[in-house]
Amino acid sequence: MESVVPGRGHRDQPFTIHEDAPSTADTEMLESASPEDDDNVEQMDDMADDMEGADDEDQESDYSASSDDEVVEDPYVLQDMEKLQNSFPGFREKYRLIKRIGEGTFSTVYKAEDLLYDDYDNSWDLDRDNDRYAPPPLRSGDGAEAQPSRRRKPKYVAVKKIYVTSSPSRIFNELDLLHDLRGCKAVCPLITAFRSADQVIAILPYFRHADFRDYFRDMTVTDMAIYLRSLFTALASVHSHNIIHRDIKPTNFLYNPATRRGVLVDFGLAEREGYDCKPCVCHEPMARRMKRAAVKKLAAMPRKGGYPRDDTRPSRRANRAGTRGFRAPEVLFKCTEQTTKIDIWSAGVILLTILSKRFPFFNSADDVEAMIEIATIFGWHRMQQTAALHGCMFETTIPTIGKSGFSFEAIILWSTNRSGKELPEDEQLAVEFLKRCMELDPSKRISAEEALRHEFLQLGLEQEAEGKGETGDDELDILKV
Ligand SMILES: Nc1ncnc2c1ncn2[C@@H]1O[C@H](COP(=O)(O)OP(=O)(O)O)[C@@H](O)[C@H]1O
Numbered sequence: 412m413e414s415v416v417p418g419r420g421h422r423d424q425p426f427t428i429h430e431d432a433p434s435t436a437d438t439e440m441l442e443s444a445s446p447e448d449d450d451n452v453e454q455m456d457d458m459a460d461d462m463e464g465a466d467d468e469d470q471e472s473d474y475s476a477s478s479d480d481e482v483v484e485d486p487y488v489l490q491d492m493e494k495l496q497n498s499f500p501g502f503r504e505k506y507r508l509i510k511r512i513g514e515g516t517f518s519t520v521y522k523a524e525d526l527l528y529d530d531y532d533n534s535w536d537l538d539r540d541n542d543r544y545a546p547p548p549l550r551s552g553d554g555a556e557a558q559p560s561r562r563r564k565p566k567y568v569a570v571k572k573i574y575v576t577s578s579p580s581r582i583f584n585e586l587d588l589l590h591d592l593r594g595c596k597a598v599c600p601l602i603t604a605f606r607s608a609d610q611v612i613a614i615l616p617y618f619r620h621a622d623f624r625d626y627f628r629d630m631t632v633t634d635m636a637i638y639l640r641s642l643f644t645a646l647a648s649v650h651s652h653n654i655i656h657r658d659i660k661p662t663n664f665l666y667n668p669a670t671r672r673g674v675l676v677d678f679g680l681a682e683r684e685g686y687d688c689k690p691c692v693c694h695e696p697m698a699r700r701m702k703r704a705a706v707k708k709l710a711a712m713p714r715k716g717g718y719p720r721d722d723t724r725p726s727r728r729a730n731r732a733g734t735r736g737f738r739a740p741e742v743l744f745k746c747t748e749q750t751t752k753i754d755i756w757s758a759g760v761i762l763l764t765i766l767s768k769r770f771p772f773f774n775s776a777d778d779v780e781a782m783i784e785i786a787t788i789f790g791w792h793r794m795q796q797t798a799a800l801h802g803c804m805f806e807t808t809i810p811t812i813g814k815s816g817f818s819f820e821a822i823i824l825w826s827t828n829r830s831g832k833e834l835p836e837d838e839q840l841a842v843e844f845l846k847r848c849m850e851l852d853p854s855k856r857i858s859a860e861e862a863l864r865h866e867f868l869q870l871g872l873e874q875e876a877e878g879k880g881e882t883g884d885d886e887l888d889i890l891k892v
């Protein structure tokens with residue numbers, strides 16, 4: 412077995428993907444952060460502690476073998492696991508694959524035990540000293556004291572196998588951004604990554620979470636506030652690095668309702684704000700924007716209704732990456748200067764889903780249908796103003812789209828079979844917050860930083876503060892997230 416050098420990378424080294432060294436195995440480790448001298452060590456510690464804390468139930472229920480060691484029976488999954496282990500020389504010495512835990516559009520994620528945890532610098536892991544040795548040494552048969560066991564609680568990781576069909580630049584982008592985000596609160600850190608030929612795997616701390624569909628209907632308003640505070644904490648950190656996540660949705664925010672903690676994952680579509688951007692009229696002063704919109708309207712105006720037969724206007728190109736139903740209006744209108752505010756809209760859609768108890772809330776087949784869904788809520792008048800904001804036009808003859816649409820209150824009451832009643836005060840506060848997240852104009856939409864100061868996101872804080880006195884050290888750290 413290869414000797415293992417402590418530390419899985421150094422903070423000051425820029426993030427680079429190494430080329431295969433000709434003399435060694437075809438597996439390369441990608442540099443990742445060692446937070447030793449990081450200003451944010453404490454935050455990283457909180458996160459690491461959370462990761463492990465999330466697994467405590469497993470570890471305590473069965474010290475040497477996790478209760479997650481269930482036998483994988485699906486022959487296809489077994490075959491995939493075998494293939495993964497074979498394609499990375501030395502994989503079996505480093506990790507023990509346990510099971511498949513997720514399958515997304517761009518990857519398959521497995522749970523694994525980190526077998527060489529002790530050989531590396533895990534300074535980010537607060538639990539590392541507590542977990543190292545088993546309690547008192549036992550007497551062996553001949554009366555001599557047996558050596559203390561070096562066994563400790565198993566440490567779990569998530570092995571994200573990125574599909575080989577993903578472009579190298581996309582894979583690099585995801586790992587590079589994760590590297591930049593090391594130490595960010597409520598963002599799942601990257602431990603390390605490996606490459607073998609065209610296959611890349613990212614290693615992340617395993618975070619125990621529940622399926623959103625299993626808990627969102629039962630959330631109280633305080634539960635919603637705690638969930639969103641965790642999500643907005645992650646967004647505030649990501650946005651402060653000028654990074655747009657682009658794919659905020661429940662499956663990318665791993666949340667454990669039992670511990671009320673969450674982490675943001677999946678930076679596969681993330682990008683830096685301003686990257687590959689062209690100016691959009693939405694960033695121009697109002698007066699100039701109105702003038703431009705009027706000129707454009709005249710130019711595009713067909714003589715007798717309808718649309719020009721030969722439309723010579725160039726088609727717009729803009730990043731539309733994201734998930735149907737969670738795309739902000741400016742993404743649908745192909746704004747060429749999108750900002751971090753697109754994530755806030757998506758977070759708003761999650762809140763709307765929880766408040767209305769409908770998942771998915773928006774269920775469009777394409778972007779045009781998505782616009783129709785949004786227009787149904789906001790009315791065609793505001794939708795036209797939104798289109799104009801990005802130099803576009805919005806016209807519809809669909810009779811169900813009214814001029815003023817519906818209020819969120821009415822939609823929530825209707826979808827939860829309470830039509831004719833009034834929303835209780837705490838839910839009204841949640842709706843106030845929702846309106847700030849789902850502002851059609853991104854410049855008026857609340858930022859993540861501002862959101863964290865909103866009255867709605869203060870709900871449950873006292874509860875947490877009270878809880879602090881009663882809980883153990885682990886919980887204290889957990890609550891910082
Ligand atoms: N660190 C982690 N801990 C536990 N489960 C994870 C972790 N990372 C990802 N997963 C699971 O795998 C799924 C897919 O991961 P994700 O990073 O979103 O990949 P994709 O780009 O394929 O969507 C997630 O929805 C989640 O269920």
Ligand SMILES: [Mg+2]
Nearest residue numbers: 515662663677
């Ligand atoms: Mg995902």
